[in-house]
Amino acid sequence: MTRNSDFDRDSDRSLNRRNALKALGTAGAAITGTGVLGTVSAADPHRKYFAAQEAANEIREKQGRQAMLRFLDKQGINYETVRKPMVVEREGDDDVSTNEFDNVDGSFSDCDICLDFTLYTNSSSTIYTIDMEWTYDLEVGDYGQQPNDGAALYYTDSCWDYYFQSLSDTTYTSSYVTPEDDNNNDGVAFSVDDVSASDGDTLYCGLNIEPIGDCSYGQREVFGQYLHNWTDVDVTSSFGVSFPAGISVSYSVDTEVNQEKTGTEGDGDTLMTLDQSEATLD
Template sequence: MTKENESGRGRNETVNRRTALKALGAAGAAVTGTGVLGTVSAADPNQKYIAIQRAANEIREKQGRQAMLRFLRKQGIDYATVRKPMAIEGEDGISTNEFSNVDGGSYCDICLDFTLYTNSNNTIYTIDMEWTYKLENSDYGQQPNDGAALYYTDSAWDYYSNSLSETTYTSSNVSTEDDNNNDGVAYSVNDVSAGDGDRLYCGLNIEPIGDYSASEREVFGQYMHTWTDVEVNSSFGVSFPAGISVSYSVDTNVNQEKTGTEGDGDTLMTLDQSEATLD
């Protein structure tokens, strides 16, 4: 199924909207539920979708991911999801030395759930990535911050809105990076403050543009773990097709491992428009 841009905006307006979004900065990027779902007019389906999304995140915070997905389904929102288990294994067992992909196993040190969902009109799509830390090693979180990224096929998607609060959302300990790119959004993850079993997430609302088939409109998720003994700050960016990138405040050796694959180590962690589109 080919899905054209139903908004009728030209490419110049798309660029302007991206510029406006960047100008807003990262402040206020984290969106929490407002409890106003019942007050949103059905005459504005896009705003209703945003309200459902906020309510779903409230449910996720209180009851977990599966409860959130059940709520979305009851609201007529379809989704597709991929789970990526990551094991961090060094020579002495569990450590922060390296990522090792898990071949079909259910155990994971960092459990990534990558989801694409849409409203009943297929006008807004949401890339969502959630992860938890399940480690016996209580000293897992190390500076600098980890990074996450949600990005998409270049020229096939655009940000939904020039309002940052309607375009992206995050949990606590995750913040939107104010990066100048047009291919998605990168996030900074305070893994030092996050505890074992904490549920962290980020999301990005986008809409289809251009003359592409649904299978060509792909979205991607990626996570990068970083660690060092030196005092250093990190900043993240993302681009298509390269994925997440990182820079540091000082010139020093920082260990980093990233994943954008499923458990086999070869299959990209990706979904496409057709997998979440309602027929």
């Protein structure tokens, strides 16, 4: 199941996929726009998969998530998805934040941040995509507050790797979401400009990966997290992610910043997770 299984993952990787394609004389075809890969070579055997991915993201933005999933079905792309509300805890009678979350038990009838987490793959199960999207349900006059929120897509570090070693090539995002962390092999963190988002907006991020190593399907897990931040102090945030710790955040000034992390059970530790077996058809 592992593509390039004979490749030594512990080597220097100075000749990554992009360099190898250049060495073979293949030309990269630039794809621009929201929610797509930055570069896909015409020689890449998965170019049809990436074209379908681009089209699926466009359908999601215009017609919604269910239309996107129906399109993936028609393209023969296998997927598994879970949906969870972001559960926000209150302490005593205090409001949880300036966002005034009104749904603290996580019911889908009125969730403040609804999270959809998906793992999908091509017909040969050689490339997988971790996808997470979320929708804001804001009260009248409500809005996000600085600093930026964070999102993270990551995986069991010995069982997966980026499909492309270039961050811009192996990720995609909606508006207001920016990949931020490219200094590790555990996944990617994203900065989320929730201040600019409006009620009903659906934001998303995605990461293309491939299976590596001698792992069972059940061991090849993928994870998603969302971190909501708010404070009255003028501060900016930056994000990282690692396995198994998950998303991390640092701030530009030393000050107290309120945080709520998913947490699909309200504890900050129950993660959104799927494994390879759930997205692969035998």
